[in-house]
Amino acid sequence: MWPTVALIVPSSPSPTAAIVLAAYEQNPEAVGGSLGLSALVSVVPLAVVLVLLGVLRVRAPWAALSGLAAALVVAILGFAMPFGMALSAAAHGAFYGLFPILWIVVNALWVFNMTVATGHFDVLRRSFGALSIDERTQAILVAFCFGGLLEALAGFGAPVAITSVMLVALGFKPMKAAVVALVANTAPVAFGAMGVPVITLARVTGLPLEQVASMVGRQTPLLALFVPLVLVFLVDGRRGVREAWVPAVVCGVVFAVGQFVTSNFISVELTDIVASLLGAVAVFLLARAQPHAVWAARRPAVAAAGGPGTATQPDSPAEVRKAYAPYVIIVVVFALAQLPGLKPALDSLKLAFHWPFLDVIGTDGKPHSTTSFSLTWLTTAGSLMVIAGIIVALILGVGAWRALAIWGRTVSELRWAILTVAAVLALAYVMNASAQTTAIGLFVAGAGAALAFVSPVLGWLGVAVTGSDTSANALFGSLQVTAAQGAGLPPELLAAANSSGGVLGKMLSPQNLTIAAVAVRLEGQEGVILRKVVGWSLGMLLVLAVLITLQATPVLGWMLP
Template sequence: MRTWTPTSLASEQSGALLAVYQQDPEFLGGSPGLSALVSVVPLAVVLVLLGVLRVRAQWAALAGLAAALGVAIAGFGMPVGMSLSAAAHGAFFGLVPIMWIVVNALWVFNMTVATGHFDVLRRNFGTLSVDRRTQAILVAFCFGGLLEALAGFGAPVAITSVMLMALGFKPIKAAVLALVANTAPVAFGAMGVPVITLARVTGLPLDQVASMVGRQTPFLALFVPLVLVFIVDGRRGLREAWVPALACGVVFAFAQFVTSNFVSVELTDIVASLLGAITVVALARVRPNAVWAAREPAVAAGSGPGTAAAPDSRADVRRAYAPYAIIVAVFALAQLPGVKSALDSLKLAFTWPGLDVVDRTGKPHSTTQYSLTWLSTAGTLMLIAGVIVALVLGVGLARSVRTYRRTLVELRWAILTVAAVLALAYVMNASAQTTAIGLFVAGAGGALAFLSPVLGWFAVAVTGSDTSANALFGALQVTAAQGAGLPPELLAGANSSGGVLGKMLSPQNLTIAAAAVKLDGQEGVLLRKVIGWSLGMLVVLSTIIALQATPVLGWMLP
């Protein structure tokens, strides 16, 4: 099959013959294995430069982009112009909506720092628990899960990492905790968008897909809080704080299962996160003498040796929590049935110029279309929340603008990195490099059930999005399942469930975490600290899903 063929359609305006690039994932010698092997090169370049050679993320991402362009043009016969157009499309998507979310989220945080309200929040968290292990569970896992439910796309990592740092965690540890915690909630994040997208691209009923994912990701939720406790304090942490960690994991997992299977896909992570946090706080009140439940006593003005400060007033505490309450309220209101449809109707959609790509069946490829519901996108909602926060905290217009400008300067390298990473992903997707890898894995035969989550993991590692991974490989997983005689909903769910574990080592998310805690250039350090957790949990999840394909755990299928 030729991959670069002229169409028979002539342009009436110019009279020129339009050209279409038709994907051929087996272009290299007609060999699926060789095509897949070469397709791995761009991602390998990024990971080796980041994790082994310790090159700064922006240069590693640009090198990976150059490799992806080289493979697309020389390896898959994609025209130079179209390859560059695909890169431009990806870079633009990296800016809007991805970095649009991150910039506005960090702007809100920087305003709370500038006004001193974040210091109040940090002190007040001490009244809940001064134990770092409990704080990690509440902030990184529970509050991060709530933010994932409402926003997703990097916002939970950006916000929770800086919250942890303000609570006294070292920057590296705060970023690692935020990245590892951002796993179990991801499949149902952004009000269920990844699972909803999976149902659409596979043609499977939404309730069937959601039920399957809701019987896989809860296994991750069971031990992610325990992992967080271990990261904070090693074996001693597990000995002393396993009770809140296990309780939170069990409640979150059960709530995620029940809500996704019997209540609402959109509300899954909201219910699970809130119940998980309530469980930890309630346990701390029941067992106030436990070391993990230790609280910071209020300090009366004038007490002690004469240097003690007055406790924060209730009004100060309310204002300190106000930004996060406002964020939750704005996102929740935007998801109401009538409001959501009205906001989503304001949509920017067009065919990306110079990118005429069709798949093997002749259908236009998804990378050719750009679509943005510009008012309901998380970045715009975060901007609206930021304006309200500025009014509530009394931040003037000039100060707000200065803070926004400073945020942009702080994120300049992160913006470049994310744009380059998404450009790389779009080039790989448009040229069929990603499909080549997917088809090779899909031909694994008896090992397919075990490797199916790996495919989702790989896709999220490349794109940074479980939604994108489901759109990319969801239909392929169903086709492979049918060919292997496996339940299609099992492998479709595995794509999304495995994908959540690739998010923590996506260059996009690594860059967001590093930028949030002001460790630009340390993405490689973060990668080395999280990759073991990502791979370890992936093996566990893959084993569980492989067993779900057998009578051992087959009874778990919906």
């Protein structure tokens, strides 16, 4: 039913009489009075995105914009949402995609790009390479630990591109380097880019961030336990597992514990940074404790020409400390912002307002979450990264103009990612505000108990197609919550399952496969790489689906926060 326009007439004649648009009331059965038909029509925008990306290989920005156009048409014609409100919902989603989501990504990558520009990224790479000449240990340190650190700071394919090149430089064959980098880029993804996927998931579902992060932090760490062992097997088969299982297990356990503790009790944004650094330190200390182990064989680090060191002289301890300094600074800045006496004061600096021209009443009779915007502008991860970046620039000797130039170049490099994320969030907000997501969720809830098993598969599919856990959470997060509520399952469990399942689809996404192939100069071999990683992706997805199914029962229900 079309909303009515209410004419407000004052008691006495006045030229200030206003025409006010009545609130839009969500109706999940808007199409033909049928939930099934409404859900079927609501799938159209998602199908447009998935088909364009996965079948027709259209570039992500245009696929996302096409999906947005489809969502607007369905909202206006199918769900009777006023034209102006539909556009306002899209604008709200795009704005949220920019602030705080892309504000985090841009500034995190800016800090990393400063380390590249000053040559300190190369120092860090050599530092990792000097710990051991054993390829199995290098796979753990570079692909898993350092890759996790890169995922924490940048995400969006950067870890795969950088670590695969590093592995080739260390002597790996290109195909093996690509496969190892892709498989390693799993467990850290849900908390990547300073927690952007989980932050997005909390926003689109309306669930508390702490609750969502806590649940994801009780799923992905269990994957992290096994990933280093898988990497060792990929590098050297059964012999590798037999000879290098100790550092793999230690790294996996320490990373998993760090990810669980940080996500549940410390800081969502710092989760992958803490876990990755702890994992690397654990392997480093273990190598010092077992210097004669075959996996710990070492040689002196040799600097490359053009960096802070020379071709014949190792990097100085001061340069090595500078190379690690940015990550220490980030941890300190974020940790200080979490102090009990400081955090409430900083959080009080909030930008909050009702989004203009968007009045939506949800199925519960309350204003829908898409109608309001709120941002703690100083403590959001992107702003804290700016503070950390300024300190990093001072430590690394990057002048103000050069730092600004690097920031501008970072924005330019991310321009297509910025358009894609803004379009995907706009699509998600239109679907959420118009009740399209609710219709699909209520229909899917008919799966009942089987929904817990299927939910991570949906997240896996979303990331496999879009290449982004953030995008998959924006598209399917609200749907998972609606389905969970309809099936009587904990909403935070299925919301987290969407993100946790998504991390396993990352290695199969065309975007990541292309990045890996180009990085190691195997253009055209994406299909070969896909065949080498698909089994690992599906195998771990099955394990995760069983875990989440058990978490929905008394067997592992105690794991829920």
